[in-house]
Amino acid sequence: MAKVLHDRQKEILKTIVELYLKNDKPVSSDEVLENSNIKASSATIRNDMQKLQKLGYIYQQHSSGGRIPTDSALKIYFQMIKDAYNQEDTHIDIPKKYKFYDLNLMFQSLSELISNTLEGLVIFEYPNPKYVYITRVTVTPLMETNNVITILTNLGLAVSRTVEIYGLPPSKELENILNNGLVGKSFHSLFMFLSAPKFETEDLRVTNFIEILGHLTSEFNRKKYIISGLEKIISQSIPDLEAIEALASMVENDTIKEGIFKLLDFTDDIEILFGEDLNSKALKKMVFFYTTYKLNADPLGRVLFITQKYCNYEKNYYFLREYISRLSEIISKNL
Template identity: 35%
Template structure:
């Protein structure tokens, strides 16, 4: 098996014509999902060389592991390495050309609305344009700053306890009361102590006045209510993809139940991470490609986004759409935090 460190060296061993041949083979296979012959390369490209020259180039590309021949007399099919080459070429092209004119005007002008709706809109947009399955991680309520605490008596025996955090995310619970207290004064004192502190600060005892108090236990019970960590959108896109089997999709659903698997897909920097086929690290997911990245509040990451597609996909468009959605989410949550 060839070492990954040789990847750049192998690419340097390709001349411009061979790079064009490889690019053409991958693009043609992604669009038509059929093995690509040397004759087909000449038909769909502007490469002015003989079919024999192209066949020799294809032999070299096959030797270097970019393409393979599924059976004798068939055309060539890209390997994961060939798909990786295509993706990296797409990234270079996107940096050299103007931003793709996406049909996303509604997302550009989105108001500071319910963050849940914003995440759902982003997920639907990404799933529709990339024709894939999208998982968007919700911001962890424990990492958000408290804006206001409210105690609202609704009867002699009950009051509503509400915590409002950044982005309009609130937690509300009814509590039973056993004595008549000055709830307005208690609310004022709580807001003095808690406003501007994160929920995590409160729960880890950094607000000394509340340590061991009933209020702290109440806040902990409210914030520990079960909340699905991820929004998922676009599952039907996988079912419609004829390059994926039901068994492939079943394996994916099994893997994403483990949040550690999803976290392992993201790199340590701000760049989008793309893993193709075997690069995902699971034999059962070798038919997939996954785009992963984080969205931010200022410089702080507050959630992740994952896009799963067949590895035979439009890498050029998906790369641009994915970056666009991440940037818009970061802009939204950064602006919302400054309100």
């Protein structure tokens, strides 16, 4: 539980964090005085720094050295940034041209933009199937023995699967059957239907219809995340091989990602966690920024951004908040 700090101690802590993030070296009491507007003596500053150290917000590598901020200090500093953002109403200027297109492309483009700008790993969680509704189904003959069935959704996500035509009605008739049975239904309702006990039937049409649903829902569920930027962390000047291995495993293994996302709340703002919060020694030098993108008031999915712990928190906060809120706005305006 965070201890209550008075205003001067907060300002000292803020100065220590900012100087350490800027210079990547321990901060002395003299540097705090030189780089802040604090009206106090050097002895008072040193006394407050000793209190901050006892509370676990800063530490010394050597008894005669300067101080380094801990994870707890970084969390307080990040909250200061959030509070200042809400008070000052400072926003990044982004052109407000709304053009709806495939949500897959939006995710991919935005994840690459965030990764390139903020230099880290981005993981977009696919939309909650409860809010993905089918708007149209098309059946297109591909070859003599195959059709391509495509489901279009309210979010602009398209799901396609090639199926054999054996045992199926002609393409136009099949398209009408699928539209009559599926339009207006959510993928969540399809998952529930397919997971329920099935009644026995010898009607090949019913059996084939259920099989088609299984193919299409498994295709929707096949890709749960869009990921960009592992190379950004790998290419940083002093790579941590243990961290890189842990992040590479996270990228490759959906089970690991699911375990992390289960720990993340659906939040209106940007929140942070550190590797030690996730009980990961390998990722102790990493910070996890996370937030939620929405369809109006409904939480569609979460966005996770991972980078080095000692980073530009202000830039990361402003950028993530503006772009993810803009994504939610685009989705909500165009549907």
